[in-house]
Amino acid sequence: MLAEIITIGDEILIGQIVDTNSAYISKELNRVGIQVYQITSVQDEREHILKALEEAKNQADLVLVTGGLGPTKDDITKQTFCEFLGDNLVENPEVKAHIEFLFQKYFHKAPIAANLHQAMVPSTAKILKNIHGTAPGMWMEKDDTVFVSMPGVPYEMKALIKNEVIPEVIKRFNRPHIYHKTLLTYGMGESSIAERIVDWEDALPAHIKLAYLPSLGKVRLRLSSKGGDKEALIKEVDDQMEQLHALVADIAVGYEEETSVTQKIGGLLLKQGRTLSLAESCTGGALAQEITQHAGASAYYRGSIVPYATELKTSILGVDAHLIEEHNVVSIPVAEAMAEQATKVFGSDYAIATTGIAGPSKGDGDDEVGTVCIAIATPDRMISEKFQFGKARERVIKKSVNKAFEMLLKEISKN
Amino acid sequence: MLAEIITIGDEILIGQIVDTNSAYISKELNRVGIQVYQITSVQDEREHILKALEEAKNQADLVLVTGGLGPTKDDITKQTFCEFLGDNLVENPEVKAHIEFLFQKYFHKAPIAANLHQAMVPSTAKILKNIHGTAPGMWMEKDDTVFVSMPGVPYEMKALIKNEVIPEVIKRFNRPHIYHKTLLTYGMGESSIAERIVDWEDALPAHIKLAYLPSLGKVRLRLSSKGGDKEALIKEVDDQMEQLHALVADIAVGYEEETSVTQKIGGLLLKQGRTLSLAESCTGGALAQEITQHAGASAYYRGSIVPYATELKTSILGVDAHLIEEHNVVSIPVAEAMAEQATKVFGSDYAIATTGIAGPSKGDGDDEVGTVCIAIATPDRMISEKFQFGKARERVIKKSVNKAFEMLLKEISKN
Numbered sequence: 153m154l155a156e157i158i159t160i161g162d163e164i165l166i167g168q169i170v171d172t173n174s175a176y177i178s179k180e181l182n183r184v185g186i187q188v189y190q191i192t193s194v195q196d197e198r199e200h201i202l203k204a205l206e207e208a209k210n211q212a213d214l215v216l217v218t219g220g221l222g223p224t225k226d227d228i229t230k231q232t233f234c235e236f237l238g239d240n241l242v243e244n245p246e247v248k249a250h251i252e253f254l255f256q257k258y259f260h261k262a263p264i265a266a267n268l269h270q271a272m273v274p275s276t277a278k279i280l281k282n283i284h285g286t287a288p289g290m291w292m293e294k295d296d297t298v299f300v301s302m303p304g305v306p307y308e309m310k311a312l313i314k315n316e317v318i319p320e321v322i323k324r325f326n327r328p329h330i331y332h333k334t335l336l337t338y339g340m341g342e343s344s345i346a347e348r349i350v351d352w353e354d355a356l357p358a359h360i361k362l363a364y365l366p367s368l369g370k371v372r373l374r375l376s377s378k379g380g381d382k383e384a385l386i387k388e389v390d391d392q393m394e395q396l397h398a399l400v401a402d403i404a405v406g407y408e409e410e411t412s413v414t415q416k417i418g419g420l421l422l423k424q425g426r427t428l429s430l431a432e433s434c435t436g437g438a439l440a441q442e443i444t445q446h447a448g449a450s451a452y453y454r455g456s457i458v459p460y461a462t463e464l465k466t467s468i469l470g471v472d473a474h475l476i477e478e479h480n481v482v483s484i485p486v487a488e489a490m491a492e493q494a495t496k497v498f499g500s501d502y503a504i505a506t507t508g509i510a511g512p513s514k515g516d517g518d519d520e521v522g523t524v525c526i527a528i529a530t531p532d533r534m535i536s537e538k539f540q541f542g543k544a545r546e547r548v549i550k551k552s553v554n555k556a557f558e559m560l561l562k563e564i565s566k567n
Numbered sequence: 568m569l570a571e572i573i574t575i576g577d578e579i580l581i582g583q584i585v586d587t588n589s590a591y592i593s594k595e596l597n598r599v600g601i602q603v604y605q606i607t608s609v610q611d612e613r614e615h616i617l618k619a620l621e622e623a624k625n626q627a628d629l630v631l632v633t634g635g636l637g638p639t640k641d642d643i644t645k646q647t648f649c650e651f652l653g654d655n656l657v658e659n660p661e662v663k664a665h666i667e668f669l670f671q672k673y674f675h676k677a678p679i680a681a682n683l684h685q686a687m688v689p690s691t692a693k694i695l696k697n698i699h700g701t702a703p704g705m706w707m708e709k710d711d712t713v714f715v716s717m718p719g720v721p722y723e724m725k726a727l728i729k730n731e732v733i734p735e736v737i738k739r740f741n742r743p744h745i746y747h748k749t750l751l752t753y754g755m756g757e758s759s760i761a762e763r764i765v766d767w768e769d770a771l772p773a774h775i776k777l778a779y780l781p782s783l784g785k786v787r788l789r790l791s792s793k794g795g796d797k798e799a800l801i802k803e804v805d806d807q808m809e810q811l812h813a814l815v816a817d818i819a820v821g822y823e824e825e826t827s828v829t830q831k832i833g834g835l836l837l838k839q840g841r842t843l844s845l846a847e848s849c850t851g852g853a854l855a856q857e858i859t860q861h862a863g864a865s866a867y868y869r870g871s872i873v874p875y876a877t878e879l880k881t882s883i884l885g886v887d888a889h890l891i892e893e894h895n896v897v898s899i900p901v902a903e904a905m906a907e908q909a910t911k912v913f914g915s916d917y918a919i920a921t922t923g924i925a926g927p928s929k930g931d932g933d934d935e936v937g938t939v940c941i942a943i944a945t946p947d948r949m950i951s952e953k954f955q956f957g958k959a960r961e962r963v964i965k966k967s968v969n970k971a972f973e974m975l976l977k978e979i980s981k982n
Contacts, residue, residue, distance in 0.1 A: 188582075343678075
């Protein structure tokens with residue numbers, strides 16, 4: 153049972169947008185035991201789409217296609233599917249009624265001809281309702297391969313996958329179980345880890361796959377397997393993971409779950425009835441943005457200050473100006489004072505403070521680009537550390553964010 | 568002259584990471600006149616990689632491959648390239664010296680065997696120096712198609728593309744010019760736009776392509792063309808764009824350039840010698856994060872407050888508590904007071920304030936999920952507006968961010 157994803161649209165091929173849809177679809181398919189064999193991005197062009205569909209038919213049982221379903225002339229997916237299937241477009245009355253309903257509701261007017269054309273679908277297609285938009289999802293078949301066509305607009309596609317596609321897929325296909333477990337490690341390179349675990353890795357059964365995923369100071373070790381017996385599958389991978397964990401216990405910081413680090417932080421704060429605030433200088437809002445992307449963050453997140461200009465660390469956050477003068481704005485004492493002040497100003501139990509030089513040019517003070525101080529204020533104590541995160545701005549910010557949340561999670565987990 | 572991108576790695580196919588590399592590579596290739604025909608993500612698996620390389624060879628002149636170059640056993644790209652090329656691995660002394668140099672510099676020790684194995688490269692490969700890492704870039708050829716293999720780590724890949732690959736590609740290939748111009752519109756659906764411009768679109772020469780790119784309240788209209796004569800190409804597309812612009816002047820908000828909206832805002836503030844601060848409630852740091860991702864932001868960005876909890880709008884930002892009681896926390900008067908206070912607290916010329924209910928549950932007050940008030944304080948006046956951005960949290964935040972920067976840019980552009 154293999155799936156493929158085809159994204160249609162020049163915007164991906166000219167780099168105008170990043171394809172986030174495919175990662176979402178892959179994750180959802182994996183969750184229900186379907187392996188994605190390949191992801192292919194093709195142009196808005198008839199021959200190219202036909203070629204991709206034909207190839208996918210020969211190597212997959214399920215092909216999920218996004219894009220090219222809009223009401224304008226550059227959208228040619230439906231006509232091309234008709235050609236591929238030897239079918240023709242017919243008007244679907246339910247889709248038509250849904251389009252009229254959406255126009256009435258949001259624009260208080262009747263749809264124009266181009267919108268009503270979105271109710272034209274291949275005659276053999278089963279319609280999957282797109283609650284958020286006018287272009288329906290379509291379930292089609294050719295030579296035992298199922299093709300699902302969906303709009304490329306992320307929130308429309310996501311609702312279709314969740315509410316329509318996955319339930320149909322579960323009914324239609326016999327699927328094995330797929331199980332991944334990922335161990336998070338910090339502070340050692342992948343080759344050194346590999347050297348340390350070589351005996352265990354060599355003895356790993358062939359049907360369990362180990363992957364090393366290095367990124368900015370951390371290496372994730374992922375074990376993957378699939379099979380018919382879910383319980384046995386999980387047990388076998390978990391057993392292997394336990395052995396692996398014992399080999400790297402000193403650098404392991406936990407398992408990567410469906411939940412992200414910030415979700416874990418949120419869950420723990422909620423459970424403890426405690427709150428968080430942020431004083432972000434060099435991370436400039438990136439910490440707050442990660443915290444507040446989660447629904448319900450207002451229950452534990454009090455707020456934050458981004459005192460980007462040096463003097464604001466004093467005027468808004470209340471850090472002693474002499475401290476900055478004496479120790480430099482990028483220093484452990486200043487980071488600690490920022491965290492301390494944040495807990496006071498916001499009345500929070502925990503606070504993260506960051507101060508550093510993200511670069512590329514040097515800021516106020518003498519420090520090198522990439523120097524970052526992070527402090528975590530907790531109800532019991534203060535921890536802090538000074539880092540050197542390299543010269544690339546994007547990387548310095550990202551590494552600071554990763555490290556800050558890692559430090560905070562460690563502290564919260566103790567309580 | 569066509570290129571293809573192949574990404575190797577199960578992490579993309581199981582949805583563990585989003586493939587941002589391909590968008591970067593596509594953009595850089597487009598810039599030097601190379602069209603990307605297809606992007607393909609394949610598994611860490613010998614047959615699959617061979618199949619993808621073979622297909623790419625038949626349809627492209629240049630194939631850029633990322634991933635699978637690490638020092639661990641799941642990294643099989645080099646061996647597979649040898650098989651594909653009928654070549655074998657030999658040790659490259661310069662790469663070996665570079666690996667030893669990096670280990671000495673960063674870890675103060677000698678590399679282990681697995682790392683030194685990264686100095687083994689196909690004998691016919693030309694080495695492209697990876698300044699940030701141990702896995703070299705490799706330039707290989709088969710039957711007149713060029714294959715470039717690069718590590719998948721984004722910052723290593725980016726430096727390789729910029730410093731090594733693009734210069735070589737420019738030397739090697741005759742390339743046409745590719746020119747895109749994108750007009751940004753707000754407030755009208757793509758089908759209504761299409762209806763309005765139908766006569767102009769029908770008369771558009773076949774070699775100029777129009778694309779409609781709708782996303783959360785805005786539609787981007789992109790014209791693309793390629794050709795040998797750069798001047799003529801640009802002139803022709805610009806002329807067509809001028810006609811298009813005249814047809815949609817009431818909804819057009821400018822051209823999408825290489826520079827993003829926040830870069831434009833930064834550029835104008837810098838030119839005017841003016842500063843910005845933010846008071847973000849429902850956007851929770853997302854505005855700050857976009858502003859501070861740009862190098863040099865500290866010259867015009869003073870800082871921000873995220874008063875996530877209602878009472879902090881009063882205690883930290885100094886918004887009158889009676890105002891909140893009287894009008895509700897999500898209201899025009901409160902948004903305006905937040906913006907006003909931000910200019911005072913931060914001593915900035917401009918400020919953006921957001922207050923709203925991102926959802927999914929209702930917050931303090933009576934407002935529906937999706938209600939957002941945005942205010943922009945400028946040196947001369949205050950503008951503000953109340954919006955309804957739907958029910959999906961991610962979308963409410965994203966739409967608020969887009970709208971806030973749009974409103975700010977309009978105001979700054981007047982000065």
